Amino acid sequence: xxxxxxxxxxxxxxxxxxxxxxxxxxxxxxxxxxxxxxxxxxxxxxxxxxxxxxxxxxxxxxxxxxxxxxxxxxxxxxxxxxxxxxxxxxxxxxxxxxxxxxxxxxxxxxxxxxxxxxxxxxxxxxxxxxxxxxxxxxxxxxxxxxxxxxxxxxxxxxxxxxxxxxxxxxxxxxxxxxxxxxxxxxxxxxxxxxxxxxxxxxxxxxxxxxxxxxxxxxxxxxxxxxxxxxxxxxxxxxxxxxxxxxxxxxxxxxxxxxxxxxxxxxxxxxxxxxxxxxxxxxxxxxxxxxxxxxxxxxxxxxxxxxxxxxxxxxxxxxxxxxxxxxxxxxxxxxxxxxxxxxxxxxxxxxxxxxxxxxxxxxxxxxxxxxxxxxxxxxxxxxxxxxxxxxxxxxxxxxxxxxxxxxxxxxxxxxxxxxxxxxxxxxxxxxxxxxxxxxxxxxxxxxxxxxxxxxxxxxxxxxxxxxxxxxxxxxxxxxxxxxxxxxxxx
Numbered sequence: 001x002x003x004x005x006x007x008x009x010x011x012x013x014x015x016x017x018x019x020x021x022x023x024x025x026x027x028x029x030x031x032x033x034x035x036x037x038x039x040x041x042x043x044x045x046x047x048x049x050x051x052x053x054x055x056x057x058x059x060x061x062x063x064x065x066x067x068x069x070x071x072x073x074x075x076x077x078x079x080x081x082x083x084x085x086x087x088x089x090x091x092x093x094x095x096x097x098x099x100x101x102x103x104x105x106x107x108x109x110x111x112x113x114x115x116x117x118x119x120x121x122x123x124x125x126x127x128x129x130x131x132x133x134x135x136x137x138x139x140x141x142x143x144x145x146x147x148x149x150x151x152x153x154x155x156x157x158x159x160x161x162x163x164x165x166x167x168x169x170x171x172x173x174x175x176x177x178x179x180x181x182x183x184x185x186x187x188x189x190x191x192x193x194x195x196x197x198x199x200x201x202x203x204x205x206x207x208x209x210x211x212x213x214x215x216x217x218x219x220x221x222x223x224x225x226x227x228x229x230x231x232x233x234x235x236x237x238x239x240x241x242x243x244x245x246x247x248x249x250x251x252x253x254x255x256x257x258x259x260x261x262x263x264x265x266x267x268x269x270x271x272x273x274x275x276x277x278x279x280x281x282x283x284x285x286x287x288x289x290x291x292x293x294x295x296x297x298x299x300x301x302x303x304x305x306x307x308x309x310x311x312x313x314x315x316x317x318x319x320x321x322x323x324x325x326x327x328x329x330x331x332x333x334x335x336x337x338x339x340x341x342x343x344x345x346x347x348x349x350x351x352x353x354x355x356x357x358x359x360x361x362x363x364x365x366x367x368x369x370x371x372x373x374x375x376x377x378x379x380x381x382x383x384x385x386x387x388x389x390x391x392x393x394x395x396x397x398x399x400x401x402x403x404x405x406x407x408x409x410x411x412x413x414x415x416x417x418x419x420x421x422x423x424x425x426x427x428x429x430x431x432x433x434x435x436x437x438x439x440x441x442x443x444x445x446x447x448x449x450x451x452x453x454x455x456x457x458x459x460x461x462x463x464x465x466x467x468x469x470x471x472x473x474x475x476x477x478x479x480x481x482x483x484x485x486x487x488x489x
Contacts, residue, residue: 063179
């Protein structure tokens with residue numbers, strides 16, 4: 001027996017409905033609510049709103065307050081966090097489209113975004129998230145929508161607050177309100193945050209990093225980078241949780257490059273905390289043959305791209321703390337600066353050596369190290385410190401800003417026309433360094449040098465081209481124009 005009319009969901013998406021009872025084939029595959037009207041609907045908008053209201057009622061779950069009020073009771077009573085419901089709102093499933101579209105956008109994500117921010121298990125995604133046999137839970141649907149969102153390529157004069165962005169934000173809040181707590185929700189939140197950061201959606205990006213951090217702390221991800229597996233989870237799941245936490249640490253610190261003294265949402269990791277494993281074995285689900293590397297352990301030539309990024313992030317955090325503290329002992333302050341300088345240069349050298357040996361791209365990590373060096377050696381924008389005179393800290397040689405700026409210009413050639421890196425694979429983490437390089441070389445050109453003029457042209461061209469991928473690049477260009485206008489007054 002078949003229903004007399006197509007279900008509301010298929011009618012809304014303008015797709016074919018097999019009218020099967022009690023649930024059509026499309027809704028059965030997608031795991032959503034299937035509603036058949038008793039008569040043709042006079043108002044599509046009214047029908048959609050009614051369905052959304054119904055789904056929002058169904059997705060509400062009973063969250064155990066003891067999880068926050070008394071963790072000992074929560075554990076003794078062997079309570080569990082509620083599992084995400086199977087209800088996926090119509091406005092989400094319609095944006096996701098069919099299985100073919102979902103698989104295509106996942107492939108795009110794992111080829112372009114995942115290599116420089118690998119905090120989602122690729123093997124899990126293809127076995128479960130993209131499997132037509134697996135039910136689509138609400139948190140998984142949010143993650144898929146966020147993956148589709150971060151793939152967005154802006155067009156000329158585009159507004160990044162697209163319907164997909166607004167839908168992802170709305171669904172994230174609905175799941176949070178419903179008490180849906182899971183790693184997939186945090187991962188989706190991180191992709192939304194990365195989208196906001198890359199396309200200069202403020203203050204939303206600043207608020208989002210705090211939300212992701214609080215959710216991850218509640219789930220214990222901050223403890224997973226400590227020594228010892230106290231959760232009893234398999235290695236690959238612990239590694240994924242660690243990577244999520246490192247991604248939060250990275251984004252939190254990158255958010256403060258323009259204002260280093262501002263308080264972070266997360267505490268700095270310790271020297272004994274565990275770095276991400278080498279990316280290649282993790283992608284293949286292989287258990288590492290050696291003990292995990294920590295921040296304080298001796299660096300190896302083969303650590304992986306994300307581990308180097310984590311190391312750079314740790315050092316950036318140390319630089320933030322250093323330039324923000326008021327020195328009580330100038331000698332110790334200078335010694336600490338010298339040590340940070342040496343460590344940053346060593347990491348840049350290691351990254352370059354590993355890039356040549358393993359044919360990996362380390363532009364993102366190197367950019368973070370250069371940004372840290374600029375803040376460390378010339379922190380006048382963040383504080384006025386009498387211990388630093390003439391850009392020299394102590395008796396060790398410093399790197400002149402124009403040298404870093406010219407090196408940044410050389411790095412940018414990798415993704416300019418004719419370069420080896422496709423524009424779609426460039427991360428937004430390089431934007432701040434390009435911006436700083438433009439400022440440095442604009443000042444240097446008061447004493448004209450041909451190499452500085454050429455490097456400045458390259459950096460400006462790089463920022464212009466990157467507006468085709470990240471709209472934050474356009475914001476940096478506008479600020480550069482404003483700085484130039486102010487200097488001419």
